[in-house]
Amino acid sequence: MSVAVELFERLATPAVRALRAYDPGHDLVALRARFAPAALVELGANENAYGPSPAARAAVLDVLNTLHRYPDPTGAALKARIARAQELDPAGVVLGNGSHELLMLIAQAFATPGTEVVASRYGFAVYALAAQAVGATLRLADALPPAHAMPLGHDLDALAAAVGPMTRIVYLANPNNPTGTWFPRAALERFLGRVPGEVLVVVDEAYAEFVDDPAAGSAVPLLAAHPNLVVTRTFSKAYALAGLRVGYALAHPQLAAVLERLRESFNVNSAAQAAALAALDDDAHLAWVVERNAEERAALAAALSARGLRVLPSQTNFLLVDFGRDTAALEPRLVAQGVVVRPVGGYGLPHCLRISVGTRDENRRLLAVLDGVLA
Numbered sequence: 561m562s563v564a565v566e567l568f569e570r571l572a573t574p575a576v577r578a579l580r581a582y583d584p585g586h587d588l589v590a591l592r593a594r595f596a597p598a599a600l601v602e603l604g605a606n607e608n609a610y611g612p613s614p615a616a617r618a619a620v621l622d623v624l625n626t627l628h629r630y631p632d633p634t635g636a637a638l639k640a641r642i643a644r645a646q647e648l649d650p651a652g653v654v655l656g657n658g659s660h661e662l663l664m665l666i667a668q669a670f671a672t673p674g675t676e677v678v679a680s681r682y683g684f685a686v687y688a689l690a691a692q693a694v695g696a697t698l699r700l701a702d703a704l705p706p707a708h709a710m711p712l713g714h715d716l717d718a719l720a721a722a723v724g725p726m727t728r729i730v731y732l733a734n735p736n737n738p739t740g741t742w743f744p745r746a747a748l749e750r751f752l753g754r755v756p757g758e759v760l761v762v763v764d765e766a767y768a769e770f771v772d773d774p775a776a777g778s779a780v781p782l783l784a785a786h787p788n789l790v791v792t793r794t795f796s797k798a799y800a801l802a803g804l805r806v807g808y809a810l811a812h813p814q815l816a817a818v819l820e821r822l823r824e825s826f827n828v829n830s831a832a833q834a835a836a837l838a839a840l841d842d843d844a845h846l847a848w849v850v851e852r853n854a855e856e857r858a859a860l861a862a863a864l865s866a867r868g869l870r871v872l873p874s875q876t877n878f879l880l881v882d883f884g885r886d887t888a889a890l891e892p893r894l895v896a897q898g899v900v901v902r903p904v905g906g907y908g909l910p911h912c913l914r915i916s917v918g919t920r921d922e923n924r925r926l927l928a929v930l931d932g933v934l935a
């Protein structure tokens with residue numbers, strides 16, 4: 561047995577041998593079995609506490625009649641709907657099994673061993689994974705310092721300085737996970753002006769729908785002037801369809817065509833396509849979710865600050881909370897009482913926990929358990 565394991569380890573490509581699988585956090589299946597549904601407060605994965613549009617649920621039920629059929633391999637209807645919403649050419653839309661898949665595909669298509677991928681310290685974990693999976697060298701740019709108005713956020717000057725002759729891709733998240741921080745569109749525009757046109761700039765906008773700071777702003781309007789720009793979005797967060805796995809990339813049609821060659825034909829299943837389409841037609845539900853989230857985010861941030869904790873600014877549906885001491889002992893005590901949050905020691909932030917903004921009731925229960933643990 562151990563001989564075989566060693567053999568396969570040796571047979572794997574050098575890039576894969578050096579790879580460590582994505583750490584999904586807690587074993588939620590085990591936790592759900594241990595706690596009654598009402599006794600478990602799941603605030604660890606930035607899921608949407610309010611659920612999807614009722615129209616999206618209905619669309620999934622409709623699909624039950626055609627489960628024996630393959631999904632549309634081109635996702636034409638969904639692409640057209642996304643393109644219409646973003647005022648772009650449908651040929652510039654690529655659908656993914658979650659945006660995670662697209663982030664990986666981009667590296668597969670454009671980076672090789674010997675080339676470099678640039679990302680920010682405290683950037684989303686998938687960027688490192690995407691680079692390592694193809695054997696490219698990951699170059700991390702320093703983040704903004706803790707005392708900055710956008711603590712631990714992306715430093716676009718440092719990122720631009722990290723770009724060298726071997727750089728093929730820069731991954732940025734706006735807003736970023738796990739920090740919640742964001743940068744203005746004007747700063748991105750300056751950044752794009754400094755980066756050579758043959759370097760892909762991937763702006764991950766997984767939380768774009770939650771943004772309400774007018775100074776922030778999506779990268780989408782910059783696509784027309786910057787063919788090396790790729791914007792990724794997801795239905796997992798504000799649209800509350802994380803379980804269905806659907807996301808998309810927006811790019812120049814020629815860049816999109818390259819990704820299309822690698823994309824598995826049926827990567828987005830029929831239920832996901834139907835639900836995403838329906839969700840895009842329900843602006844009222846999205847607006848309601850975003851408004852509830854903004855209210856609860858402000859209330860939770862204030863409540864945590866009142867407890868002497870440092871809460872980083874956030875334009876997302878989660879908060880990065882600095883406890884001022886290692887949280888490794890504290891966090892299991894929250895889980896023991898049915899409150900799941902995300903440890904971020906793996907990101908080099910052992911003093912912090914990432915806490916998704918829940919419903920008012922969930923946030924209240926989080927605070928009650930936290931008070932007990934901090935006492």
Ligand SMILES: *Cc1c(COP(=O)(O)O)cnc(C)c1O
Pocket residue numbers: 606657658659660661684733736737764766793794795796797802805806807
């Ligand atoms: C949640 C998240 C994603 C999206 O993941 P999906 O694969 O679309 O579910 C992408 N980027 C960031 C920064 C995220 O936090």
